[in-house]
Amino acid sequence: MSESINTARVAIAPSPWHDVSWEHWDDWHWQISNRITTVEELSQVINLNDEEKKVISKSLNTLRMAITPYYASLIDPEDRRCPIRMRAVPTMAETHISDEDLFDPLHEDLDSPSPGVTHRYPDRLLFLVTDQCSMYCRHCTRRRYSGETDRPRSQSEMDAAITYVRETPGVRDVLLSGGDPFTLATERLEYLVAKLHEIPHVEIVRYGTATPVVMPQRITDELLQMLKKYQPVWINTHFNHPKELTGRAKQALAKLADAGCVLGNQSALLRGVNDCPYIIKELCQRLVENRVHPYRLYQCDLSQGISHFRTSISRGIEIIEHLKGHTTGFAVPEFMVDLPGGGGKTPVNPFYMISQSDRAVIFRNYEGVIAKFAEPQDARFLGCPENCHICQDRRERGLDHPFVGLEQLYDGDKLSLEPSGLARHKRKTV
Numbered sequence: 380m381s382e383s384i385n386t387a388r389v390a391i392a393p394s395p396w397h398d399v400s401w402e403h404w405d406d407w408h409w410q411i412s413n414r415i416t417t418v419e420e421l422s423q424v425i426n427l428n429d430e431e432k433k434v435i436s437k438s439l440n441t442l443r444m445a446i447t448p449y450y451a452s453l454i455d456p457e458d459r460r461c462p463i464r465m466r467a468v469p470t471m472a473e474t475h476i477s478d479e480d481l482f483d484p485l486h487e488d489l490d491s492p493s494p495g496v497t498h499r500y501p502d503r504l505l506f507l508v509t510d511q512c513s514m515y516c517r518h519c520t521r522r523r524y525s526g527e528t529d530r531p532r533s534q535s536e537m538d539a540a541i542t543y544v545r546e547t548p549g550v551r552d553v554l555l556s557g558g559d560p561f562t563l564a565t566e567r568l569e570y571l572v573a574k575l576h577e578i579p580h581v582e583i584v585r586y587g588t589a590t591p592v593v594m595p596q597r598i599t600d601e602l603l604q605m606l607k608k609y610q611p612v613w614i615n616t617h618f619n620h621p622k623e624l625t626g627r628a629k630q631a632l633a634k635l636a637d638a639g640c641v642l643g644n645q646s647a648l649l650r651g652v653n654d655c656p657y658i659i660k661e662l663c664q665r666l667v668e669n670r671v672h673p674y675r676l677y678q679c680d681l682s683q684g685i686s687h688f689r690t691s692i693s694r695g696i697e698i699i700e701h702l703k704g705h706t707t708g709f710a711v712p713e714f715m716v717d718l719p720g721g722g723g724k725t726p727v728n729p730f731y732m733i734s735q736s737d738r739a740v741i742f743r744n745y746e747g748v749i750a751k752f753a754e755p756q757d758a759r760f761l762g763c764p765e766n767c768h769i770c771q772d773r774r775e776r777g778l779d780h781p782f783v784g785l786e787q788l789y790d791g792d793k794l795s796l797e798p799s800g801l802a803r804h805k806r807k808t809v
């Protein structure tokens with residue numbers, strides 16, 4: 380196994396933490412209570428001129444700054460374009476709201492049946508259990524919400540979310556996010572997870588957490604013991620750059636994998652940080668080596684104050700073009716654009732199918748080879764196998780949903796889908 384540049388670095392406390400004991404340094408409570416939250420503290424870790432100090436204080440009015448000493452220790456103090464620094468340290472650009480920016484681009488607050496719950500997709504929902512993160516990413520898509528109180532949700536809101544899940548039988552997958560759910564005390568997290576685990580229709584609980592990246596000390600034996608009790612556990616973490624895969628981070632990932640957690644990673648595509656095919660390829664290969672599946676690469680949302688991080692969608696497509704076929708299939712993340720207005724996550728890919736007839740489909744591959752794949756001579760659908768009961772069982776269990784999207788054309792009785800208010804319908808006399 381190879382160690383790439385910078386990834387072997389184990390956090391060694393620089394000033395101002397040179398006299399901190401290892402016990403403190405490796406304690407996540409210490410990491411949280413000693414986060415860097417002021418410009419004065421920050422200037423002890425990286426070199427800031429007076430202008431930068433002014434700018435940072437100003438942009439702190441948008442999203443609070445809080446950097447764990449561990450993550451701060453990875454910043455190159457001299458390099459303004461250090462990827463760790465760009466993720467953690469505010470800049471003036473955040474105070475700029477561009478024309479296309481939106482307050483709640485994904486309509487998370489509008490599609491919400493209970494505080495903190497967004498139920499958008501048919502069989503799964505998102506529950507923001509806290510607005511606290513151990514470290515606030517400057518590219519955060521939930522800037523409107525993250526860090527507002529730096530606290531978990533109240534007991535009554537947690538209970539309301541559990542009740543909503545219990546009373547909604549179609550929900551088989553509950554995604555806990557925030558903020559960062561792993562900032563909750565283990566007992567509070569267990570309270571929530573145990574309640575969800577008791578609900579018969581909840582098949583999986585998954586977590587979105589950046590703690591392996593910004594505070595790997597959180598992955599304690601106590602947390603692992605708790606997680607193990609409520610399998611299956613799926614965890615998505617949030618590495619954006621190979622520099623973040625330190626020895627300490629790898630150790631946290633190994634512990635989670637050894638505890639039987641299924642690990643995935645979601646990266647944000649960020650201009651000037653990781654918008655390069657070779658950075659993403661290196662990141663994804665190192666993730667796979669550490670038993671983490673690169674699940675998604677996200678186009679930066681249209682949230683306010685992050686337009687400086689946004690690349691063109693075509694840059695993301697170009698990155699995927701460099702990966703698919705060129706490296707291990709499961710080392711290639713799915714490139715996703717989350718559509719504004721609650722349109723949801725939508726995959727975007729390079730085009731591989733270049734033409735089509737009833738005899739053959741013509742493809743090009745990753746090397747540029749163009750080839751024909753013959754269609755079967757008689758490919759009529761034969762109808763459902765007689766001994767298959769899957770659809771019938773679904774109906775009996777009351778899980779049959781109204782058909783959504785193109786399902787209505789394929790399986791429903793519709794011939795066309797139309798937007799409401801078509802002008803030509805208004806012109807009809809009857």
Ligand SMILES: *Cc1c(COP(=O)(O)O)cnc(C)c1O
Pocket residue numbers: 497498499500503504505554724
């Ligand atoms: C992202 C998201 C999910 C999970 O989506 P997957 O594509 O299944 O990973 C669920 N609910 C909401 C509101 C989301 O934004």
